[in-house]
Amino acid sequence: MTKTRKAVRRSMSHRRIITRSISRRSIRRRRISLFRARKKRISVVKCHSNPVISVIIPVMNERRTLQRVIREAGKVHPQSEIIVIANGCTDGSARLARRLGVHVYEYPEPLGHDVPRAVGARMAKGEVLLFIDGDMIVPAEDLRLFVRHILSGGDIALNSYSGPVHSRQTHPVVSAKHTLNMLLERPDLKGASLTAVPHALSRRAAEMLGADLLSNPPLALAQAVLKGIEVTPVHEVNAGRLNRSRRRAGQDDLLIPLLVGDHMEAIGLILENRGLRGGFSDLERIREKAR
Amino acid sequence: MPGKKSAALWLEKARTAGREAGAAWREGSGAGAESGAESGAGAVPGPAAGLKHFREALFGWFAGFHQAKRPSFAEALSQGLVFRDGYAGSSGLQPEQLGAPVPLAGTASVVISVSDEEETIGRLLDELQRLPLQEIIVVLNGCTDHSFAEVRKRSGILMVNDPQRLGHDVGRSIGAALAGGDAVLFLDGDMAVPAEELAAFLYEQESGADVVLNNITGFLPVYGRQDEVSRCKLFLNQALGRPDLHSNSLTAVPHVLSRRTLSHIGTSVLAVPPKAQAAAVLAGLHVTAPCTVDVIRRNRLRQSNSGSHNKVAQLIIGDHAEALGEAIRRRGPRLHWTSLPRAELAKVRNGR
Numbered sequence: 094m095t096k097t098r099k100a101v102r103r104s105m106s107h108r109r110i111i112t113r114s115i116s117r118r119s120i121r122r123r124r125i126s127l128f129r130a131r132k133k134r135i136s137v138v139k140c141h142s143n144p145v146i147s148v149i150i151p152v153m154n155e156r157r158t159l160q161r162v163i164r165e166a167g168k169v170h171p172q173s174e175i176i177v178i179a180n181g182c183t184d185g186s187a188r189l190a191r192r193l194g195v196h197v198y199e200y201p202e203p204l205g206h207d208v209p210r211a212v213g214a215r216m217a218k219g220e221v222l223l224f225i226d227g228d229m230i231v232p233a234e235d236l237r238l239f240v241r242h243i244l245s246g247g248d249i250a251l252n253s254y255s256g257p258v259h260s261r262q263t264h265p266v267v268s269a270k271h272t273l274n275m276l277l278e279r280p281d282l283k284g285a286s287l288t289a290v291p292h293a294l295s296r297r298a299a300e301m302l303g304a305d306l307l308s309n310p311p312l313a314l315a316q317a318v319l320k321g322i323e324v325t326p327v328h329e330v331n332a333g334r335l336n337r338s339r340r341r342a343g344q345d346d347l348l349i350p351l352l353v354g355d356h357m358e359a360i361g362l363i364l365e366n367r368g369l370r371g372g373f374s375d376l377e378r379i380r381e382k383a384r
Numbered sequence: 385m386p387g388k389k390s391a392a393l394w395l396e397k398a399r400t401a402g403r404e405a406g407a408a409w410r411e412g413s414g415a416g417a418e419s420g421a422e423s424g425a426g427a428v429p430g431p432a433a434g435l436k437h438f439r440e441a442l443f444g445w446f447a448g449f450h451q452a453k454r455p456s457f458a459e460a461l462s463q464g465l466v467f468r469d470g471y472a473g474s475s476g477l478q479p480e481q482l483g484a485p486v487p488l489a490g491t492a493s494v495v496i497s498v499s500d501e502e503e504t505i506g507r508l509l510d511e512l513q514r515l516p517l518q519e520i521i522v523v524l525n526g527c528t529d530h531s532f533a534e535v536r537k538r539s540g541i542l543m544v545n546d547p548q549r550l551g552h553d554v555g556r557s558i559g560a561a562l563a564g565g566d567a568v569l570f571l572d573g574d575m576a577v578p579a580e581e582l583a584a585f586l587y588e589q590e591s592g593a594d595v596v597l598n599n600i601t602g603f604l605p606v607y608g609r610q611d612e613v614s615r616c617k618l619f620l621n622q623a624l625g626r627p628d629l630h631s632n633s634l635t636a637v638p639h640v641l642s643r644r645t646l647s648h649i650g651t652s653v654l655a656v657p658p659k660a661q662a663a664a665v666l667a668g669l670h671v672t673a674p675c676t677v678d679v680i681r682r683n684r685l686r687q688s689n690s691g692s693h694n695k696v697a698q699l700i701i702g703d704h705a706e707a708l709g710e711a712i713r714r715r716g717p718r719l720h721w722t723s724l725p726r727a728e729l730a731k732v733r734n735g736r
Contacts, residue, residue, distance in 0.1 A: 094704035118646060153734040166604060203735065205726025249583070258608030260631055261601065265622045268607075272619035273610050276705055308726070347732060349724050354721030362716045364709045372703025376695060378551030384561030 097135040129283055137194035138167035138175060146173035146240055147217035148225060151209030153179070155227035156186040163193050166225060168233035169240055176216050177227070178209035186227070206351060207288075209310045214294075214304040220244075222294045231291055231330055238328040239293035248298040252291055253326030255284030256333060265349055269356035273311060276363050276371050285326040287314040287351060298322050313350070315359035319366050393458065397449070398463040402470025405441035408433060412709035421628045431481045435601040438475075438547035439490060442467050442682050446487035454591050457584045457675070460487055474579035476686050486583035490516030490591060491566040492640070495559030497523050498573030499549060502530040505578035509538050514579040515586075518565040522573070531573065552699060553635075553655050560641070560651040564655045569640045577638065577677050584675040585640045594669035595661070596640040597632040599676045604631060611698050620658055624665045624711060625720060632673040634661040636701055658700075666714050 148166040154229060158178075166175050175195035179187035181203030190197045196216070204212060210224055221243040222346050225231060242250040256267035274282040287310035299307070301320055306313045317324055363371050399471050413433065442464060454460070464485030473477045483707045494517055498505055506521075512520055521542045522535050524551030535543055544558060556570055567589045568581060604614055610631075617631040634657035641664075649663040711719055723729055 121492055150496075153730060155734075181735060183735070188718065203727045203730035206733075208730075234459050237481070243651055255608075261604050262618060263604055263607040263625065265619075268615065268619045268622055271615050272704075275616065275701060280612055320507050349723075349727055350721045351723035351729060352728070353623065354718035357712065357718050357721055360446065360705070360708050361712050364705060364712070369706055369709055370702035371705035373698050373705060374695070375702065376551055376699045377549055378554055378655065378699075380551075380554070380655060382546070383554050383557040384651040 132325050137192075138163055139194060139363045140174040140196055141172045144172040144174035144219040145222045145244075146223060147213075147219035148173060148175045148223045148236075149210060149213030149217060150175065150177045150227050151180070151207075151213065152177050152182045152186050152190065152223055153181050153203060153209075154186060156189055157228075158230055159186050159189055159227050160193065161230045162227055163190065163195060164224065165233045165236065166223075167233060169223065169236045174217075176213045178204070178216075179211045180209055181206040191276060195370035198349065205308065207310055208349075210304070210310075211304045211308040213297050214307050215217055215297075217296075222296065222299055223291065224293070225291045229290065235330055236291055239291050241292045242325060242327045243295045247325055247327075248295045248323040249287075249314075250293040250325060251282065251285040251287065251326040252281070252289045253285045253329045253334060254289055254332050258284070261283060266352045266356075268352050270311075273315065273356050273359050276360055278372070279312070279318055279324070282324070282326055286311065287317075288355075289331055289332045295377065308359060309355050311355040312362060313357040316360045394449075394455075394459075394463055395466045398445075399470040401445045401449075402442075402467035402472075404470075405438070405445065405467075406471035406477075407451075407475065407476030409437045409441070409471075412437075414643040417631050418735060430735050431477060432476045435482060438468070438471055438477070439488075441471070441489050442485060443489060443516070447636065457587045459615065460587060461485070461580060461583075463487075473506060475523065476634050483516075484579040484583055486515065486580065489566070489582060489587050491518050492569055492589070493518055493563035493565030493567070493584050494520045494571060495523065495556060495563055495570045496521070496571045496573050497525070497553075497555035497559065498531050498535070499526045499555075499575035500526070500529045502534050503575040504538070504576050505531055506534040509541065509572065509580070510536065511576055513538075513580045515583055519563070521559045521562055523550075523559045525550040525555055541640040551698070553616060553643050553657055556657075557654040559649050560646060563646075567640050567645050568643075568646065570637050574638075575679065578632065581677050582638055583674070585638055588672065588674050589640045589642055592670060593672045593674075595634070595643045595664050595671040596643040596675065597629065597671065597680070598638055599630075599632055599673040600636060601630045602671075602676065603630065603678065603680045611697065613700045616701055617658070618709055620662065620704050621665075623708060623719060625660060626665055628683065629671065629673055629719060633658060634664075638677055638681065642669075643649040656703050656706055658703045659710050660731075662711045664702045 146169060149171065150162060151164065163175060175199045177190040177195050179190060179197055180200040185199055187199045196214060214222055221240050223236060223240055241251040256264065257265065270284040270286045271342065274280060298317065300323060302313050302316055306316060464487055468479050468482050468485035472482060494512060495706055519542055524531055524543065524545040526547065532545060535541055542562065558605055565587060569586055587594045604610055614631045617633040621627060621629040645664055648667045648669060649660055653660045724732065
C-alpha cells in the first residue's frame, strides 16, 4: 500500500515538474483536461465477444497515458477486443485497465522487452492483430489505417516512420533497420520496422510466423519477407516524438545493443536462407582467379 | 602540435639539412659546381642517381629529426618541400627532377587494376614515378583499348595481363599476391591522383596504421539522401563497433594495407573488399581513415557509376551481406551486441 502511495506521490511530483516548464494558459488547459479525464474514467470500453480486431497493448507502469491509449483503441472498430498485457506494473496501471473493462493479463514480473507482444498475440481472437504501446497515444483515425490495410487483404501493415535521417551518420538502430530492409531486397521500406508501433498483422501472418517470434521484431520482419508474406508501410506515425520512454536519458545505451543485435540475428537469418551473399549477384567476378 | 615558432624552426632546419645533403651529393658524385655548366661531360651520375640520393637523404633526415613524434602529413610535406629547395639549390638539380618531397621509406608496392583506361593510366603512372616506391604492379584485365601500350611505354613496371575481365576487385587480389612491399597502395587506373595526395596514405601507414582508408565523409549528403551503398558501408562499420569510420570502405580507392594486414587476412579476400575490411577490424588491426582524395570531383565516369549503376550497387550490397556473414561466423549471431536479458532490460527501462 505504502509502495503504491509512494509511486503516486512520485508521479505527482513528476507532473509538477512538467507543468512548471509550460505557460499559465496551458496549465489551465491541462487542468481542465485532467478533470475531464477523471470524469471519463467511469466510461467503460466494451470488448466484443466475437472480435474482428484484437488490439494488443503491452503495459509496464504506463498509468499516465494508458487511459487515453485505451480510449483511442476502443474507437478503432466496433467489433474489437482490447488486450492489455500488464507486466511488472507497480503503479496500478493493471487495476486502471481492469476498471476500463478491457481484457487484462497481469504478470507481476516484467516479461521482457517486446515479449508482451508475443503473449498478447497468443491471446488474441481477432482476424486483425493491432499492436500499440501503453505509453504512446495514437489517435484512432491513425490506427484505423493499419487495420483497414489488413481488412482489405494485407498481411503486415507497418508504421512507415523511418527514424531521424537528417545527419550524415545516423543512429545505429536507424541504420540497422535501413540495412536490414535493403538486404531483404525491400529498400522501399526504408527504415520501417516491426520494432515500431503501431503495426498490424493478419491472423494468417501471425500464425505463419508463430507468436513467439514477435518478441524479436526484426527477426519477425525478416522471416515474414523471406516467407513471402505481404509487408506494406501504410502510414507514418512519428514514434520518436510520441514515445515517452525514449526520451528517458541514458537508457538508450541499453536498448541500442539489444536492437542492433536483433537486427544482426535477422541478417543472419537472411544469409541462412538465401546464401552467403543474401542472394545478391557477384556480377562477373571470377573468384577462382583471386590469389 | 608544434607552435608556430617551432614549426618555423623546423622549416629552417629542413632547409639547412637539404642544402647540406645536396652539397654532399654534388661532392660525392664528383660532379662539382661545373657539372651544371659542362653538360654531358663524361661519367657524371644522371638525375636518376640524384633522385635516389635525395629520397634517401630526406627520409634519413626526417626519421632522425622526428624520432619522438611524427608530425602530421601536411607538416611533413611542408618540411619536405623546404628540404627539396635547399637540396636543389646546392646540388644543381632542378626541384622537378627530385619528385614529390615526401619522407617515405620507399618500401611500398602499388597495385593498379586496369580495364580499358588508356585515357588516365599513363598520367597516373607518371604521377607515381614521382614517389619513392619499391614496385608498381599493373593488373590489366579485359582490356580492348591501348591500356597495354600505355603501360609498356614506361619502364620498371610489373604487368599482369589477362584478356578476360576478372570482375570487380579480383585484380586487387592478384596484384596483392605478387606484391612484396611493406605496404600496398591500391589504385584504379581510371583516376590520376597527384603523387602528394597518394603519399599521405603511405605516410599514415608508416606512422603505424594497418589499413588506411580514403575518407569520403565530407562528400556525403545526410543519411536520408544517401544511396544504398553508402548506407551499407556505414552499417558495416557500426556493426563492427567502428562507427567512427563512417561510410569509409575498402570498396573505395585509394587505400593502403600494411604487410601485417595482408599476412593476417590473406590476399584472396581482397576480391570482396568489405569482407576484407570486416576481417581486418575483427583481427584488431589499426584501421583508420585520415586522408581524403576527392573521387567525386575527379568525376570517375564509367559505366558502373552511371548507366548500369544499379548492378554495381547490388554487387556491393551483396559484398556487405558477405562481410556481415563473415563477422557473424567469427563472433556469433549478435556479434558483440548483447544487452541485459529482455526482462532485466524492461525492468531497468520501465520499472519504478
